[in-house]
Amino acid sequence: MDKLVKALKNPRLALFLLVEKLSFLFSDKIYLQLCFYLKMGKKLNLKHPVTFNEKLQWLKLxxxxxxxxxxxxxxxxxxxVAKKIGEQYIIPTLGVWDTPDEINFEMLPNKFVLKCNHNSGVGLCICHNKNKLNxxxxxxxxxxxxxQNFYWIAREWPYKNVRRRIIAEKLMVDESGIELKDYKVFCFNGEPTIIEVDYDRFVGHKRNFYDKEWNFLDLEIQYPSDKSHEIPKPNCLEQMLLLSHKLSEGIPHVRTDFYCINDNLYFGELTFFHEAGLGTFRPVEWDKYLGSLISI
Structure with a gap:
């Protein structure tokens, strides 16, 4: 409903949503060009991409x-990841299934996480008390x-051939006992560069960005930042950057995500296309600067 209201106020957004619905009609290239124009308000430069968002579209193709x-x-x-950096960084897996009906909920602990292995959030279940679970x-x-065909949404090619399954994992919480701080390290050909920290994801999502020395950066991508909200430098930052380097070597750009729990690092995920390459940068100069770090 919220999307519909916004679309009625913004014709370009309405067209964007229509193109998404009719995505099967378009080749990858045409679809990305249409989505980029309708979302960003400018033509996608694939011949000589310059910005971060443009280069992510190029990398998709x-x-x-x-x-x-x-x-x-x-x-x-x-x-x-276990082969690259070691099994000690892996969140324990409780089970893997092809369909929901195969899940034996009686065998799962009181707290756990269920999710699909191929998408970003649709179907996610964070269970804090199994007795209250529907x-x-x-x-x-x-x-x-x-x-959900996650590849089809933004033509992120890596997802195209993923065999869709369900995974259960141990529920991890940090010192707050409420949610995990998600440390997202932007890497360029093996070089960790900036770190994004998401917080208050369920009550007014915000993101702060930091450099490798943990200086606050005047940067927003899609969500607001808050300099007054001080996020302590994690004790495991140096180790996080080293592991990010190992995981991203030889790759033009990838985001390596970690959780830091009681000074212990746990791997989250790898993301090739931040905000699907359609993120709004504030100030816009960051779009060009980060783009300059991607060699294609």
Whole structure:
């Protein structure tokens, strides 16, 4: 409903949503050009891309390495990461299934996380008390998630051939006991550069950005930042940057996500296309600067 109201006030957004619905009509290139223009308000430069967003669209089309499929699969990526940096950074897996009906909820602990391995949030279940869990709704949500063709939404090629499954993981919480701070490290050909920290995701999502020395950066991408909200430098920052380097070597751009719990690092995920390459930068100069760090 919220999307519909916004679309009625913004004709370009309405067209964007229509193109999304009719995405099957368009080739990858045409679809990305249409979405970029309708979302960003300017033509997509694929011949000589300059900005971060433009180069991410270029990479979707022309940087299709087979290993990327494993790297975005929330199940298979654990093998990749364990081999690269060690199993001690992997969040424990409680189970893997092809369908919701295969899940034996009695065998799961009181607290756990259920999610699809191929998308970003649709079907996610964060269970804090199994006795209060609406299992029927959880299964319905997971079924909806499994039906989602995540590649089709923004033509992020790595997701195209992921075998869709469900994974259960141990529920991890930090010192707050409420949610995890998500440290997202932007890496360019193996070089960690800036760190994004998301917080208050359920009550007014915000993001702060920091450099490698943990200086606050005047940068916003899609969500507001708050300099007055001081996020302490994690004790494991140096280790996080080292592991990010190892995971991103030889890749033009990838975001390596970690959680820091009681000074212990845990791997989150790898993301090749931040905000699908359609993020709004404030100030806009950052779009060009980060783009200059991607060699294509």
């Amino acid at each position: 022309y940087n299709r390495h087979p290993k990327y499929t494993q790297m975005v699969d929330k199940i298979e990526v654990k093998k990749y 299992i029927s709704k959880v299964k319905k949500d997971l079924s909806r998630g499994l039906r």
